[in-house]
Amino acid sequence: MSAVSPSATAMKAPYRALLDALRDSLPAECLIHDPLRLLAYGTDASFYRLVPQLVVRPRDEAELSTVLRECHARGLPVTFRAAGTSLSGQALSDSVLIQLNQGWRDHRILDEGRAIRLQPGVIGARANALLAPYGRKIGPDPASIGSCMIGGIAANNASGMCCGTAQNSYRTLRDLRVILADGTCLDTGDAQSVAAFRASHGALLAELERLGRETRGDSELAEKIRHKYRLKNTTGYALNSLVDYTDGLDILCHLMIGSEGTLGFISAITYDTVPDEPEKAAALAFFPDMATTCRATIALKAAPVSAVELMDRAALRSVADQPGMPEALATLPEGAAALLIDVRGDDEGALGERIEAVQAVLAEVATVEPVTFTRDPARYALYWKIRKGLFPAVGAVRGVGTTVVIEDVAFPVERLDEGVLALTEVFRRHGYHEAILFGHALEGNLHFVFPQGFEKPGEVERYQALMDEVAQLVGVEYGGSLKAEHGTGRNMAPYVELEWGESAYRLMWSIKALFDPDNLLNPGVILSRNPTQHLENLKPLPAADPLVDKCIECGFCESVCPSRALTLTPRQRIVVRREMARLEALGERRDAADEQQLATLRDGYAYDAIETCAADGLCATQCPVGINTGDLVREWRHAHNANQAGLARRVGTHFAGATRAARGLLGMADGAHRLLGTSSMSRITGTLRRVSGRRLPQWLPSLPAPAAVRVIEQPRGSRGGAGKVVYFPSCATRVFGPTRGDDEQRSVMAITLALLDKAGFEVIVPDALNDQCCGMAFQSKGQFETGERKAEQLNRTLLAASENGRHPVLCDTSPCTLRMTETLDARLSLHEPVGFVLERVLPRLSITPKRERIAVHVTCSSTRMGLGDSFVALARACATEVVVPPGITCCGFAGDKGLTTPELNASALAGLGEAVAGCEVGYSNSRTCEIGLSEHGGIPYRSILALVDEVSLPRDAVGAESLAEG
Template identity: 75%
Template sequence: MSDSNAAAFRDLKAALAGRIAAERLIDDPLRTLAYGTDASFYRLVPQLVVRPEDEAELQAVLAECRLRRLPVTFRAAGTSLSGQAVTDSVLIQLGRGWRSHEILDEGRAIRLQPGVIGARANQLLSPFGRKIGPDPASINSCMIGGIAANNASGMCCGTAQNSYRTVRDLRVILADGTLLDTAAPASREAFRSTHGPLLAGLERLSAETRANEPLAEKIRHKYRLKNTTGYALNSLVDFEDGIEILKHLMIGSEGTLGFLSAITYDTVVDEPCKAAALAFFPDMATTCRATIALKPSPVSAVELMDRAALRSVQDKPGMPEILRTLPGGAAALLIDVRGHDEAELLARMEEVQAALEGIRTLEPVTFTREASTYELYWKIRKGLFPAVGAVRETGTTVIIEDVAFPIERLDEGVLALTDVFHRHGYPETILFGHALEGNLHFVFPQGFEKPGEVERYQALMDEVAQLVGVEYGGSLKAEHGTGRNMAPYVELEWGSDAYALMWEIKALFDPENLLNPEVILSRNPTLHLENLKPLPAADEIVDKCIECGFCEVVCPSTDLTLTPRQRIVIRRELARLEALGAQATEADQQRMTQLEEAYGYQGIDTCAATGLCATQCPVGIDTGEMVRQLRRDRSMGKAPLARRIGRHFSGATRVARGGLNAAGAARAVLGVNLMDKMSRGARRLSGDRLPQWSPALPKASPIRVLKRNASGAADRDKVVYLPSCATRIFGAAHDDVESRSVMEITLALLDKAGYEVILPEMIGHLCCGMAFKSKGQYDEATHKARELNRELLVATQNGRYPVLCDTSPCTLQMQEHLDERLSLMEPVSFAHDHLLPRLSLTPLDERIAVHVTCSSTRMGLTDKFVTLARACAREVVVPAEISCCGFAGDKGFTTPELNASALEGLAEQVAECSAGYSNSRTCEIGLSHHGGIPYRSILSLLDRASRAAGGSPR
């Protein structure tokens, strides 16, 4: 970068500093790289990342960039696949300020800001039996801004329910900073006054296009298919009014025409009754004929999968056996049917069966309504893209593109496309897609490092573009947006007249070409071959990462430091720099040092390492495991201390209880406010080395409650109770009406349910090892796990009796590392499966909150957790978008900002609740502090709402 350009970015940051907080103006080497990475196979590093929190701040950013002629790119979730959201200039990233929503017309419409996750929008609409129209496969992670900006569609959406068809209104900020709200008459009139030439230009283009019958007919033909290549030219033939044209041009414009600060969708009915069939056909031609036959049928989705696609998932757990025995040319259709009620569903299933009559299948077509099988079928379909990512050679990326053929020529197109891939040396390519729309995704691994690979890829894409866009009159981009990967081919697909029309549109909105330049439209014929992302081997744990970003939605540090994807990005860059060896320049060495120093806090210290990211990752990567390994490497010198603590663990827990007693005494003398102030001051003076005291810090737990003798009653079922070290240390909160410790509650509940409780020997010395493992002390963690394993085998008589541990994270740790003979259960699973049948419940007349811990989520206990809570209380609140609490053992004390960031917004959601319930004592401390209500063990709720079967409440 030239000195003048560097100076321009420094000047921009200085100018914005008066309007935007310093922590939201980011230009350090680590975070610009991390935040600048998206799911595509392109890499550009922004010079400045800005996180405006409202429209006024965003308008200020645009004004200052326009003054300096600096390009800007908008970023939502960064799950886009074609290079829409990368830049080497200014990246505007959406933060918490863009997540508001408003339900309209009793759910018939919804107004959403661009930072709302797609699945969250549907969660909000669920009580009304409705949803937004678009349903991309990434809906659990992608944001509304990206869905609208790419005109993303999906499995069931087709063309009838995409953003273009279901947009009601927009709030949009143009390149010159002007805000237009199409729902507000005053805003529309003001815009007509100030931007008359823009609207007149759009209306002129509309009139000219409609008068040009060959062009107008071509546009209509293109949008009978799924099509996101270029701008939404259908707006010019569908509308005559300038504001309506503008509104619909914004959909699919990928941030090149303006910024969508809010969108109002007309919602669609979410039919509750669902069924699916996985139909197998002998060859692709038969499969395509079946697709055409199904087109007029009342189906919600028809997903095509070729034999290579099915082969990529056939060996995964739970897959149907038939996948392994299909002949080489076979293909499948996943047929989804939905209805408002059972009668309608059955009638539609019969219509589908009738449509397929006479078409040869490899086995009878059978619909399932069983939830687990239905989900399995969709798991097969949704697992195809990551399946390729998981088996690719390290160092290669995964290319996914999506084309659309006219459905009547789908069988020809599939065969021709397959032939192209084979001729160019891509036999491993898999094909799948939304068959009813003629929409096919093709996925293949691609390396760019070896000689000739870039040229091979170019030759492939050139022929694919000619085949699909010209010979078949199809779409080169059906739903993923044009991006950088297809920008050089837009003119080839559309022709010179339509292409010139797109450039006119761009000039009307953005005459200086500052909004996301080189995306959608580009004069550079090799743009798609430049700035390719390196994916060097960095760590076996994460090398399969395809940087999709699906993990980010559940990561507690997303809004604080780095996400799992971004942690991997930086590890890869460090690996790349290290591999340079003697060839590294002084600048490379300096950059490596800067990244390593910053990564300590950004990547390692602020990772909760709970493994929740693995539940969202398409290839099951636990980034927390990589971080724990890095902690081990950093803490090798602390191994002797860890060993001393482990060997004298009972004494260590006594010291911890003594510390809590001392803190409680200080609290009583100083008061909460002064205690908090002094603690913060001491932590600041120590350079954040001292832990942060919390007002929610509880009393010490009374260990004496464990001194009890078994009754030895022969007629009572036995359970081994293992209180975790956390519950042996942390007792009840100081100000909570529930004054009993978790141990006291658990023992009382087990007595009430008629269990004989067995306590392991030397219980004060036992630990599952997780406290050591999370710090990277693997050797001591292993030692403690073996020690515990031995004692539990003795206590359970080699697995004869179940083990109840009162802390969910510890239970998961034990399940992963202890003897398989042991039946290890945490509070929710034990209470749901074993206590509920033994107790009589009277639900409390209370509104309560529940927090499903990371470990409970990983163990698949979310539904049981909510079911248990609803059996015990009148109303149960599960706070939205609160996943991992970020307390992570002791991070709530040592890195309190992680806990605070993860739980931002919790207090508002639980404000009307009497209390909250969870199954991890340390998590409950952080939840109480940031939620503003007491959080207790879920066993406390069950104890309060229950009585012994046939008896009175105790």
């Protein structure tokens, strides 16, 4: 019953032959067959595991068609995979996994935003960001929209909170570009493509039209189909296409929606977009019991609401400790439940009227406390973040070694209260007392989530009995949907016939045979003749490390990871670590194959997981339970770099000398660059790095000259009444000076001092500055003892300089400030550049915005401190046109990894140059990040303080100029 271990997946002969054939058409980096990455890339968010024999990453349609042809010639099954946030096992394969990597992200806005054409690698939230200037969005809005991709959204007909049945992919589809199993490409938005397809595949279209006529002619079946799709329904194929359309081309397109890659590959989709009303409000309404909650839902069906999300008492309990949650959660009666009610409008007036209408409906229903709507964006976002994170949050509190199961049913909404009570009783009867219920109440769509262990005797049988009864209850007794929006996958495939009946099930197999007669496209998904398929290949989740044991491998973290296109993502690092832990736990029971597998994983983990992790913590910002995989990586470095502890202590003890030495090396490199030129310098240093076995750092043309430290040794006066500020230049700004060729040749320290002086601050520079460090440089390498010692030393210094927190402390480097806020005395008022300038400096200056187009990079530390919007706001206050490159999160420079592991920086910033084309200069707030940004962006990057200084004058100076002119 357990999943296949990767140790048992030595490549079989047909796959070796396939690999050899594909090597003629695809580059080596697109053909992945080492055990570590097969395991890591083959994992999705479901509770199943299949380890592929080969992972292929085609870069375009031609390569994908080649892969399909070569697989078909050998009879090898293929599965298409986008983001892998799927919950039902539809993105897994023990054969060939075709994975979309960083490509497939093209888009085109059509009809002034009324439509958008998207390739399958575009993340859903990115599509909405593209449409935001037009006041539009795509219809589907799954909870994972910040991570899932368009390919998965369309292939699963994913819906979500506000989407309902009217705005899903099926209903908002305009055109489709699809590649069939035989490699044929059809683009329904291209008249020539359509004509060619009608000529070559006329028989297929004719057969689809025949099936449509027969289905519409069978009044009982046709009515059943119409009934099923009045509900949310993704069980089986989209049979509604056979009753909604008569032309074979229309039927084909709509069958592709929700087909989960079993009929073809969607290479582009054009959506008709929907309005995105700008004014939003939400309320958490609490009801004394579930029956009352369901009656309120039915009453709200006719009200002007955008979404109504149901949460039972257990679901509320799982998030009660989240910051910002209402105090009422702690005192709710045991049987209580809640509705998260969302109301939207085009303007304040419309929003107010709709809120009043909703309040009038709720006035007729008993509530635990008065219902209050919030328009505060922060609280509104908090409510929705918590609702979207319910599934992972529940998974986080499960017992170690258990998985978490989520199922996704829909009842006719008029019978929702009966259905909920019946479902709850089924869980109770089978001993699932920890199950929670939540979902999209307006559609009768409920998710039930529960922890499940499969290792103990009887657990698989208990789970099977539960699912058999749930299927009978929902699909037969209530005429509902067993899969409302998550896709059938492999866990509900054995129940499709039970829900739909024999004739509809036979029709689905006929459709499958038309498109994929050899059953090579994602076999076992949607349709399966294996009645126990849902009980096989179950994913093990052994204890690995308390830092990450809460992870349920949902994949929300992946979209922000800087190494996602290079090696592993946070989820994948955890997957591999768990497999190593499983093998380690076998102890003496490990056989030779296990030993070899463990050694292979450990060897690959050193680079794929540890060396190429930026440890930036952005994963924690996306993880619903706040897992920072960087902590796991640092612990690993700590355990495996113990032999470097002595060196770290010596560097920490003689830190001033170490920074002097670093500046000396920079000076030598700068001098050699001047003498040799960029081309020769790159060639020579590249050779030295190769000869050293990558032990020497990579020289970069953007590597700056050494900083002139003497500027901070000068006494600082005050030109105005802004008060005192302690200025702590980070070790990075004390080492790295300006970039060669940049018009701005002042160091960050000189710029900062000039700006503070201009704003009227009296600057205090701490004593013994050159020996100070926040400790991050040591902590990131796992040298915790030295890192803590340096932090303690800095803490004493800053307390003294600030008079025990009386004066604010400004650090010019955002990552260092974040580290300081996490480790130093709470009495210190610590600030990084963006927040300090916005709050305290800008009001004392007169700004003449820069007319040239500029770029901004929001560092990972700024994002973690919640300063992303403030960063962009500051830039827009100082420049008329600001570009924030999409899809680029952490730059991957990670202190020194831009020099020691430069491929991480290059991968993280892929596409930056194109995104900032036309910009004169870029700005950030970390000197090391700016080195990598300059290298890969093709424009100089400076501190955001340089921008503010360039466009500002003291307010009193402007007044004096005005008087003089008068």
